[in-house]
Amino acid sequence: MATLNSCTEPPTSNHATNLVPLDKLKEACTSKRAWVSVDGVIYDLTAFIPQHPGGQDFILFAAGKDVTKIFECYHGHRQHQILQKYKIGVLSGQDMPSFLPSDDFYSTLKKRVDDHFGSLRIDRKHSLASYVRYFFTVVCIWSLYWLQWSLPSNSLWMFYLLSIVHGALLAQYCVSAVHDGSHGAIGHNPALWKLLVIGHDFFNGCSGTLWTYQHVMSHHIYPNVDGFDADIETSEVEFRRIKESQKYFPFYRLQSIYSPFLYVLLGSAVRIEDLIHYFQRRRGPFKVNPFTPFQKVIFWGGKLFFFLTRIALPVFWGAPILRVISAFLLADFFFSIVLAVIFQATHVVDTAVFPRVNPTTGNIEVDWARLQVETAQDYSHDQPLTSFLSGSLNYQVVHHLFPAIAQEHLPGVARIVRQTAKEFGVKYEIKDSLWSAIGGHIGLLRMLGTPPSSH
Known part of the structure; x- marks a missing residue:
């Protein structure tokens, strides 16, 4: 798992147009690779895990899933802006209703x-x-x-x-x-x-x-x-x-x-x-x-x-x-x-x-x-x-x-x-x-x- 001292830079937004298949999202469900989907956009939170104010557990629960409504419940506009730094692509496919x-x-x-x-x-x-x-x-x-x-x-x-x-x-x-x-x-x-x-x-x-x-x-x-x-x-x-x-x-x-x-x-x-x-x-x-x-x-x-x-x-x-x-x-x-x-x-x-x-x-x-x-x-x-x-x-x-x-x-x-x-x-x-x-x-x-x- 990444630490605060070894944390890599978050992915840059030039990958934001990449299409990420649903299966790839589901596979990214561990501390070594933790991706989430919010409003159809994929974010790589792997490097953010040790920095998350709510602790690592909630990210590990959410990893590999669409967490749009969970994110909205627990976060505001400021957190949404921070999230944008970790954008890596757009989700292709859907297995949960919106x-x-x-x-x-x-x-x-x-x-x-x-x-x-x-x-x-x-x-x-x-x-x-x-x-x-x-x-x-x-x-x-x-x-x-x-x-x-x-x-x-x-x-x-x-x-x-x-x-x-x-x-x-x-x-x-x-x-x-x-x-x-x-x-x-x-x-x-x-x-x-x-x-x-x-x-x-x-x-x-x-x-x-x-x-x-x-x-x-x-x-x-x-x-x-x-x-x-x-x-x-x-x-x-x-x-x-x-x-x-x-x-x-x-x-x-x-x-x-x-x-x-x-x-x-x-x-x-x-x-x-x-x-x-x-x-x-x-x-x-x-x-x-x-x-x-x-x-x-x-x-x-x-x-x-x-x-x-x-x-x-x-x-x-x-x-x-x-x-x-x-x-x-x-x-x-x-x-x-x-x-x-x-x-x-x-x-x-x-x-x-x-x-x-x-x-x-x-x-x-x-x-x-x-x-x-x-x-x-x-x-x-x-x-x-x-x-x-x-x-x-x-x-x-x-x-x-x-x-x-x-x-x-x-x-x-x-x-x-x-x-x-x-x-x-x-x-x-x-x-x-x-x-x-x-x-x-x-x-x-x-x-x-x-x-x-x-x-």
């Missing part, structure tokens, strides 16, 4: 949000409350772990109560620390972001690297777009039907009843899928770039650490194996159901749009910012307890439009988004409570559980 050019809705919204933070003179990434929350969540996770396995053998009710609380705390770590770290939405230190995401590997046994591909690279750019949003990726036969493109089976009639109970298996399913995606080197529609040596250590070390702490160590300390397994399952069930409720109630709902790719053009015939608003729903605005428990993901629309803003500031930005959406005729769905939002998810399951012939 969107209609942004209209005045998005530009107006971004200016108003910039003015909002400018007038308050605050850093949109700064949140002391978030730092405190991360610290106490980690302290509580480990304290409860040691307390649980130190209890007398006859304190069963307290033992299993601690399992439930432990699972809920692990979910809290995900919706706050892991989520914020994956977006670089807290502070300006890439080492902190990496540390927060690594917690997903060691606390939950789930790959933070693969989560970033799924969440940041796929879902945030193509929410609810069949074939491109990894969150709604399905196989030929699934336990539930969440989009019209899925084949219908008669057992879906009852999916609104049985599906919520199966959500307790989310954690286990993700850990198994991690192994599949790791070896297949794909996450949803995206190619997973070669893991760096550090990422490999974290991936396998996290799996091993998770097994040792959740299963092996308690058995070594003399706890009965059935008690260990039951405690693990109870904690994991609550961990899974909390995350499932929070995430399913924002996008997989009956009020959200599920855009289609135009089969002729291969593109999505809507503005990207409008898509972010209309494919999600918010809930429980101005209810601090719900915002705290959900990591402010009840402001889902706001977060999708501005993923690099710390969760503490999302409620203030929501007022701006609401007013601007109203002015431009963009449908912005806000439910009054979490229960109403969950009802939207159940409503979708009921609708798509109905035989297609009876619509």
Whole structure:
């Protein structure tokens, strides 16, 4: 990998008219050759990797891909000017859909949000409350772990109560620390972001690297777009039907009843899928770039650490194996159901749009910012307890439009988004409570559980 001292001069613009085949772009996906496409122009960022203020990881995730919308979300005009120094050609070919050019809705919204933070003179990434929350969540996770396995053998009710609380705390770590770290939405230190995401590997046994591909690279750019949003990726036969493109089976009639109970298996399913995606080197529609040596250590070390702490160590300390397994399952069930409720109630709902790719053009015939608003729903605005428990993901629309803003500031930005959406005729769905939002998810399951012939 290049270093600051050995960094070569960026490519000059006289190569800007070169046509770069799509296959060549895809091959440039390592630290030795990292190319990206933005608005159909290819940039060689290999020499820029060690200089990137956001750290090397984000460039290595993006390498070999079209990152137009990701770049727009996280960068402004100044960064776009810097990018031009690394231009090497024009992309020939396309394997990901593009969107209609942004209209005045998005530009107006971004200016108003910039003015909002400018007038308050605050850093949109700064949140002391978030730092405190991360610290106490980690302290509580480990304290409860040691307390649980130190209890007398006859304190069963307290033992299993601690399992439930432990699972809920692990979910809290995900919706706050892991989520914020994956977006670089807290502070300006890439080492902190990496540390927060690594917690997903060691606390939950789930790959933070693969989560970033799924969440940041796929879902945030193509929410609810069949074939491109990894969150709604399905196989030929699934336990539930969440989009019209899925084949219908008669057992879906009852999916609104049985599906919520199966959500307790989310954690286990993700850990198994991690192994599949790791070896297949794909996450949803995206190619997973070669893991760096550090990422490999974290991936396998996290799996091993998770097994040792959740299963092996308690058995070594003399706890009965059935008690260990039951405690693990109870904690994991609550961990899974909390995350499932929070995430399913924002996008997989009956009020959200599920855009289609135009089969002729291969593109999505809507503005990207409008898509972010209309494919999600918010809930429980101005209810601090719900915002705290959900990591402010009840402001889902706001977060999708501005993923690099710390969760503490999302409620203030929501007022701006609401007013601007109203002015431009963009449908912005806000439910009054979490229960109403969950009802939207159940409503979708009921609708798509109905035989297609009876619509």
